[in-house]
Amino acid sequence: MKLSLRELVVDFRTPDQGRLPALGPISLEVLPGEFVCIVGPSGCGKSTLIRTLGGLQPATSGSVAGDDLPITRPLSTLAIMFQDANLMPWRTVIDNIALPLELAGVDKARRHEAVYELLPQLHLQDFALSYPAELSGGMAQRVALGRVIVQRPRALLLDEPFGALDAMTREKISLELLDLWRKGRQTVVMVTHDINEAVLLADRVVVMSSRPGKLVADITIDLERPRAINMIYRETFLRLAREARAAIDPPDS
Amino acid sequence: MAEVGETKDPKPRSRTIPISLVQLRRLSPLFSVIALLLLWQLITSAEIYPAFIVPPPAAVGEAFREALQSGLLVKHLGVTLEEMFLGLILGLGIGLSIGYAIAKLPILEYTLSPVIVAFQSTPIVAYAPLLVIWFGSGPTSKIVTTAVIVFFPSLVNTIVAVRAVSPNLRDLMNSLNATPWQTFRQLELPSALPVVLAGLKTSATLAVIGAVVGEFVTQGSGLGFLVTSARNQYDTPLVIVTVLTMTAIALSLYSFVVLLEWRWLAWRRRSKP
Amino acid sequence: MRKILGTALISCFIFLSSLGAQADLIQERILLTFIPNIQFAPFYLGIADGHFARQGFEVTLEHLQEPDVLDLVAAGQADFGIVSGEQVILARAKSRDVVYVYEWFQEYPVGIVMISDDDGADLANLTGMTVGIPGRFGASYSGLTTLLQSAGLSEDDIELNEIGFNAPDVFCLGAVDAAVVYVNNEPLQIRDRLAAGDCGDVTGMAIVSVASRVDLVSNGLIVSADLAERDPDKVQGLVNGFNSALKATINNPAKAYLASGAFVETLPGEPEFLTLLRELAAEQEVFLATDPTREQIGESRSDMVELLANALGPDNLTQFEVLLRTIELWDADTLGHSDLSSWEAMSDTLRLMGFLSDDAPDLNAAFSNQFVTGIRE
Numbered sequence: 001m002k003l004s005l006r007e008l009v010v011d012f013r014t015p016d017q018g019r020l021p022a023l024g025p026i027s028l029e030v031l032p033g034e035f036v037c038i039v040g041p042s043g044c045g046k047s048t049l050i051r052t053l054g055g056l057q058p059a060t061s062g063s064v065a066g067d068d069l070p071i072t073r074p075l076s077t078l079a080i081m082f083q084d085a086n087l088m089p090w091r092t093v094i095d096n097i098a099l100p101l102e103l104a105g106v107d108k109a110r111r112h113e114a115v116y117e118l119l120p121q122l123h124l125q126d127f128a129l130s131y132p133a134e135l136s137g138g139m140a141q142r143v144a145l146g147r148v149i150v151q152r153p154r155a156l157l158l159d160e161p162f163g164a165l166d167a168m169t170r171e172k173i174s175l176e177l178l179d180l181w182r183k184g185r186q187t188v189v190m191v192t193h194d195i196n197e198a199v200l201l202a203d204r205v206v207v208m209s210s211r212p213g214k215l216v217a218d219i220t221i222d223l224e225r226p227r228a229i230n231m232i233y234r235e236t237f238l239r240l241a242r243e244a245r246a247a248i249d250p251p252d253s
Numbered sequence: 254m255a256e257v258g259e260t261k262d263p264k265p266r267s268r269t270i271p272i273s274l275v276q277l278r279r280l281s282p283l284f285s286v287i288a289l290l291l292l293w294q295l296i297t298s299a300e301i302y303p304a305f306i307v308p309p310p311a312a313v314g315e316a317f318r319e320a321l322q323s324g325l326l327v328k329h330l331g332v333t334l335e336e337m338f339l340g341l342i343l344g345l346g347i348g349l350s351i352g353y354a355i356a357k358l359p360i361l362e363y364t365l366s367p368v369i370v371a372f373q374s375t376p377i378v379a380y381a382p383l384l385v386i387w388f389g390s391g392p393t394s395k396i397v398t399t400a401v402i403v404f405f406p407s408l409v410n411t412i413v414a415v416r417a418v419s420p421n422l423r424d425l426m427n428s429l430n431a432t433p434w435q436t437f438r439q440l441e442l443p444s445a446l447p448v449v450l451a452g453l454k455t456s457a458t459l460a461v462i463g464a465v466v467g468e469f470v471t472q473g474s475g476l477g478f479l480v481t482s483a484r485n486q487y488d489t490p491l492v493i494v495t496v497l498t499m500t501a502i503a504l505s506l507y508s509f510v511v512l513l514e515w516r517w518l519a520w521r522r523r524s525k526p
Numbered sequence: 527m528r529k530i531l532g533t534a535l536i537s538c539f540i541f542l543s544s545l546g547a548q549a550d551l552i553q554e555r556i557l558l559t560f561i562p563n564i565q566f567a568p569f570y571l572g573i574a575d576g577h578f579a580r581q582g583f584e585v586t587l588e589h590l591q592e593p594d595v596l597d598l599v600a601a602g603q604a605d606f607g608i609v610s611g612e613q614v615i616l617a618r619a620k621s622r623d624v625v626y627v628y629e630w631f632q633e634y635p636v637g638i639v640m641i642s643d644d645d646g647a648d649l650a651n652l653t654g655m656t657v658g659i660p661g662r663f664g665a666s667y668s669g670l671t672t673l674l675q676s677a678g679l680s681e682d683d684i685e686l687n688e689i690g691f692n693a694p695d696v697f698c699l700g701a702v703d704a705a706v707v708y709v710n711n712e713p714l715q716i717r718d719r720l721a722a723g724d725c726g727d728v729t730g731m732a733i734v735s736v737a738s739r740v741d742l743v744s745n746g747l748i749v750s751a752d753l754a755e756r757d758p759d760k761v762q763g764l765v766n767g768f769n770s771a772l773k774a775t776i777n778n779p780a781k782a783y784l785a786s787g788a789f790v791e792t793l794p795g796e797p798e799f800l801t802l803l804r805e806l807a808a809e810q811e812v813f814l815a816t817d818p819t820r821e822q823i824g825e826s827r828s829d830m831v832e833l834l835a836n837a838l839g840p841d842n843l844t845q846f847e848v849l850l851r852t853i854e855l856w857d858a859d860t861l862g863h864s865d866l867s868s869w870e871a872m873s874d875t876l877r878l879m880g881f882l883s884d885d886a887p888d889l890n891a892a893f894s895n896q897f898v899t900g901i902r903e
Contacts (some may be wrong), residue, residue, distance in 0.1 A: 054428055074428045086421045090443045090520045103429050103439070131523040303601050305621055382690075390688050471661070473688060484593050485663055486881060487620035 001077060001154035001187045003030040003053060007062035009212075010048050021212035023048045025062060028206065028215060032154075035181060035188045037198035038206045039244060045213030046191040050159045053189060054080040066155065076104060079153035083160040085140035087132040087147075094119075094128045097146040104151070114150055121180060122146045138169040145173075149180060156181075158190040162197075170194075171229060174201060178227060195248075199241045200227055207247035217247035308490045313497075316490030325479070330498060332475040336392050337464040337502070340399020344463075345456060348404045349449070352411025353441075362412070373405045377463065381470045395467030395475065402463035403456045410452025414445035447521065450514050457506035461499055551584040554764065557595040557607040558587055562790045564845050565710070565852050567782040568630075572771025574785035581767040587789070592664075593617075599748055600624050606764055611743030611864075612668055612872050614893070619886045623751040626893040628765050629864040630772065631744035633855040636669025637709040637735035639697065639716060647732035649677035658689040658702035665744075666706045669736045672875045676739040698725035709735045710851035714844055721840070737855075742875065743868040743893075744855075754894065765897040769861055776853050776861075777814055777823055780807035780830060783846055794842045802837055803846075806830055820859065827853065862898040869893060 009024035023045035030036050038046050051057035052064055055074040064071045066078060074080075079100070087096045095102075097118065098111040106114075119125040122142045132140055141162060148156060161177075162170040174197055181188055192198050198205045199221055207217035221240055223231055231237050290310055296302065297309035304312070320326035355362045381398050388394035418441050426436045468477025476495050483491035558566055569587055572578050578585040590598070595607040596614070600622035614626050638657070640647055652674070660666050674680055689696045693705040694715040707713060713733050719725040736742055747768060749761050775782040780803045787795050813826060827850050834843055869889045876882035 056424065056428055074430050076430060080428045082421060082424070084421055086419075086425050088422065088440070088443065090446075090518075099439070100429050103426075103431050103435050131520045133520070133523050306597060306601050385690070386692075390690070471688065471690070473662075482663070484591075485616075487593060487596070487617045487622060489620075 001066050002032050002068070003155060003187060003189065004028070004065045004068070005049075005053075005062070006065075008049075008052065008059055008064060009061045010045070010052055010057060011060045023052070023213045026208075026213065026215050027062075028218075030155075030187055030189055032187055033185045035201060035203045036190070036206060037202035037204070038189065038191045038208060039193065039195055039198050039248065040208030040213060041210045041248060042193065044208045044210045046208060047159050049208075049213065050080065050157045050189065050191055054078060054157050056080070076100070076151055077154045078157065079148040079151055079155070080157045081144055081148045081159065081161045083163045085132070085137070085144040087140055087143055089132050092129045092131055093124055093135070093143050096132065096143050097150050099147055100151040115146070118146050118150055121176075123176075136169075137165055138173060141165060141173060142176075145177065145180075149184065149186075152184075153186060155187040155189070158188065160191050160193065163193065170197070175227075175229065177201070182226065195241050195244045196232055199223075199237060199244065200229075200232060205240070205244050207244055217244065219243055219247070305487065305489055308493065312490045313493045316488070317494045317497075320491060320494055326494065326498060329474055329476050329479040329495075330502075332392075333461075333464050333468065333477070333499075334502070336395040336467065336475065337399055337460045339392075340396040340463055341403055341456065341460040343396060344400035344403030344460070345407050345453070347400065348407030348456075349411050352408040353415055355408075356412045356415035369405070369408065372401070377402050378466055381466050384467070385470050390471035390473065394471065395464050398467035399460050399463030402459045402466075406452050406455045406459065407449070410448050410455075411445065414448035414452075415441055417448065418444045447514075447518055450510060450518070453513075454507055454510045457510055458503045460506070461503045465499060550582075551579060552582055552760070553586070554578075554583045554606065555586045555588055555604055556764075557598060557604050558589050559592045559595060559608065561589055562587075564783070564786055564790060564793060564849050566789070567779075567786045567849055567852075568768065568772040568775040568856075570786040570789045571775050571782040572767060574788065575771070575774065575781075577771035577774065578764070578767040580770075581763040583764060583767060585767075596622060596624060596748070599750055602750055602752065605749060605753055605760070607748050608745055609748055610665055610745050611869060611893075612665070612876060614748060615869070615873055615876060615886065615889070616881060618892055619882060624748045625751050625754050625891070626743075626746050626748050626864065627754065627761060627897045628747040628768060628862040629743065629893075629898075630746045630768075630862070631855050632858040632861075633735070633737035634665070634669060634672075634740075634742040634744045635708050635710055635737075635852075635855055636665050637707060637713075637733050637737075638670065638673055638704055639693070639707050639713055639731050639733050640704040641697075641728050641730070642732035643730040644732075647734045649673060649679070649734055652677070652679060652704060653683045654685070655703035656685040656687055656701070658687050658693055658696050658705035660691050660693075660706070661688050662686075666708075668742070668872070668875050668879065670706045671879050672736055672740050672742060672871070673734065675875070675878060694719060697731075698728055700726050700728060707733075709733060709737075710855060711848055714847055714851065718840065718844060740871050741865065741868040743864060743872045746862075746864065746893075751891075758897075762897050762900050762902075765862070766901055769898075769901050772856060772861055776857050778807055778810045779827055779846070779849050779853060780804075780810055783849055794845055796838075796842055799834070799838055799842050802834060806833070820857070824857070860898070862901070863895055864893045864898075866890065 005026055005028045007025045007027055009026075010022045011019040012022050014020050026049070038049065040046055048057060052059055053071065055064075055071045055078070058072070066075065071078070088099070091099070094112060094115045097115045101111045101114060116128070119128060122145065124139065124142055124146065127135065127139060132143070135143065141164075145161070148158075162173055165173065178201055190198075190201065195205075202221050205217075205219045205221060206215060207219070208214065209216045219240060223234075223236060223240075293307075293310055297304065297307055301307075308316075317326075351365070355365065377398060384397050384401070385394045388397050422440055422444070423436070426440050431439070464475065465477035465480075468475035469481060476499055479495045480492055483489075483495060556569065558569070566587070569585070573585050573587075588604075592609050592613050595604075596609050596617045598604045599607040600617065608630065611626060611629075614624060617624060638649075638652075640651065640655075657670070659670060670686075671681070674683070687702055689702065689705070693707050693712045696702055697705050697716055698719055705712070713731070716725065716731055720729070720731065747765065754761055783793075784800065784803055784807060787793050787800075810826065810830075814823075818826070831843065831847060831850060834846065866889065869892060873882065873886065873889055877884065877886075
């Protein structure tokens with residue numbers, strides 16, 4: 001799925017009827033199957049961008065489109081994952097992953113078939129009937145990831161999906177995500193505050209300025225795929241990371 | 254796979270506790286009951302009060318047997334149970350639905366709160382006689398009394414519970430294009446259930462009070478009537494039997510809700526291995 | 527040191543309690559039923575006019591449920607109580623050893639009002655009628671059972687409707703054809719409403735009192751058998767005091783009504799009404815000094831109502847009239863005397879109602895006229 005933003009502006013209403021500019025104007029095009037990471041200082045409107053793309057936040061002006069059709073409400077082809085695993089504590093792992101299918105009216109047998117197929121890729125095969133309270137943070141996030149990909153979306157919107165995990169777990173899951181993406185070839189827009197993570201995963205790294213968020217750099221990552229963790233020691237990697245860093249904190253400031 | 258939470262090895266410390274001590278702990282609630290019975294027996298044996306004021310446990314046991322055999326207790330118990338259950342269903346139904354509406358539409362709370370708070374802060378015994386005049390001396394007035402007393406805790410708990418539903422999970426449901434019914438069934442209901450059930454424990458015990466207060470006001474039938482009637486016939490053992498029956502109803506209802514919690518909220522007993 | 531402190535504390539206590547109890551009056555509480563009400567006027571007059579004090583008592587009044595009054599007296603928690611005779615019979619059957627020592631109400635206060643345009647009342651007409659009753663308990667239920675029995679009827683012959691203490695409203699609404707009432711109270715209210723044309727389609731009523739058919743024992747003073755045995759002088763003293771207060775109330779209801787104002791908050795008391803009552807009370811004292819007969823005193827009471835009604839109109843008067851009606855239930859040649867037959871009649875009624883088994887204890891021990899005979903003025 002191709003995602004396009006044209007002159008998108010999002011303002012928030014303040015309690016005293018004023019308007020607080022959150023985002024834009026911003027224009028961006030993400031090609032089908034492309035993996036784009038968005039980095040920027042906190043409060044730059046990255047999450048707002050994801051929510052707008054996901055149809056959860058209306059645009060104040062400008063347009064958001066998926067395959068040239070305007071996005072005005074959440075689409076089943078466009079899945080969102082948040083920083084928080086956000087699981088339902090009363091559902092088992094399989095039932096949490098199956099939630100999108102259940103809401104879409106898929107019958108139980110097919111739901112379970114789809115979920116059990118996914119479990120090994122998520123390394124969750126031993127936890128199918130566990131409850132969220134029994135899972136570690138990394139496993140919970142894997143469940144959340146499973147819930148996103150189970151509906152076979154054509155685009156994934158990931159809002160700092162691994163932000164709450166420790167560094168080791170995070171690295172591991174990031175690469176697992178890449179693996180899943182390589183098989184599914186969905187369009188991915190992922191917000192992260194970790195520049196190394198962005199460079200390691202993405203085809204393009206988009207840098208945003210602080211509020212109201214605007215696009216300040218769009219860096220193409222020409223590292224070959226599949227990516228591996230040791231690439232972070234390469235000269236190219238370091239150069240790209242430096243470039244992104246410089247765009248966030250311009251040297252003259 | 255399912256055994257992850259259950260097959261974990263017992264902690265080494267618990268192995269050192271002698272099994273008899275664990276059993277002792279499990280039986281400890283029984284001890285307080287036995288102690289109470291002993292104290293009771295002691296008071297009657299010491300004749301601190303005449304037997305017609307505090308009858309000995311044996312006399313109460315005998316009265317219980319008689320009341321069971323004559324069918325007196327079962328008859329009045331049936332009346333009270335029927336009023337109580339209908340009242341409970343009515344009060345819960347209204348409390349849950351208005352509570353849900355208020356949680357979803359804060360303007361309703363603003364509009365309704367004076368009436369609701371006034372209803373709640375007025376002692377039911379004060380206006381129970383009015384309910385009898387309005388709804389007649391038959392079962393209706395007792396059902397209404399029960400419903401009124403049950404209404405408020407279920408209302409408040411519903412409001413609290415529905416408002417406490419995680420906004421992130423609401424976002425998730427929105428992003429998955431859930432219908433309002435799906436959001437209710439898959440998110441709000443299971444999320445609110447623990448608080449609503451906790452409220453139900455209060456409501457269930459209050460329901461007994463509601464029915465009995467109603468029966469006190471209009472004489473006729475039910476355990477409330479049986480207490481008055483036994484009192485008027487100077488049958489103190491029967492008074493105590495009836496009161497204990499009320500206690501038993503309240504305890505059973507309470508235990509039933511605990512059982513529901515055990516079944517429906519099994520997930521709350523799970524934690525990291 | 528501790529001894530000194532203890533002694534000091536004790537002497538302090540003795541000093542304080544001697545302050546509390548005036549002179550050397552015995553503190554005595556009398557347990558009553560219902561709520562403060564003009565029908566308890568003899569107690570109010572007895573306290574206000576020193577009838578109890580002259581016998582050495584400082585009396586306080588407390589209102590409780592009838593079974594509670596009985597149990598507290600039986601258990602020795604209180605010395606004196608007022609309950610109805612039926613309670614004495616029921617409680618004695620359940621091993622409460624109390625004795626009824628003074629019959630306050632000579633006539634059973636319950637009756638039945640029926641819709642009637644010619645004052646004529648025939649209990650046989652009750653067959654098939656809807657009859658209102660406060661509930662299937664207490665004096666009204668016993669009274670009804672006795673009345674039905676006296677007419678050869680039973681509860682199955684009528685449609686009994688529990689209406690609480692709302693007889694005047696329900697009667698005037700036409701929801702019942704007849705109602706069980708206290709003859710000294712509700713009939714007066716219905717009469718007033720009839721007079722005001724405020725009683726729906728009902729245009730007339732007739733009353734049949736239980737007392738006109740059967741002599742049933744009613745309210746009286748009880749003590750525990752233990753107290754009667756242990757301290758008969760104390761019982762005699764209180765009986766003397768109450769007898770004297772009751773006689774004074776019967777002789778001068780105006781005075782009793784005035785004394786009741788301090789005890790019954792809701793008692794009507796417009797200034798002009800009270801002024802008139804004070805005049806009447808004073809005149810009555812003068813009249814009593816002429817040593818009139820019981821009949822003459824009865825006439826003087828009727829004159830009081832007539833005079834008050836002419837001066838003030840019928841409003842305000844109802845409570846005073848309740849008092850006069852109630853006095854008729856108390857008045858007798860020998861106040862306080864109880865007959866075995868009235869106990870037997872009550873006992874029969876209780877058996878009929880299924881409240882009493884056949885092996886109930888001896889009625890002769892339930893009451894005693896010993897203290898009535900021993901009254902010294």
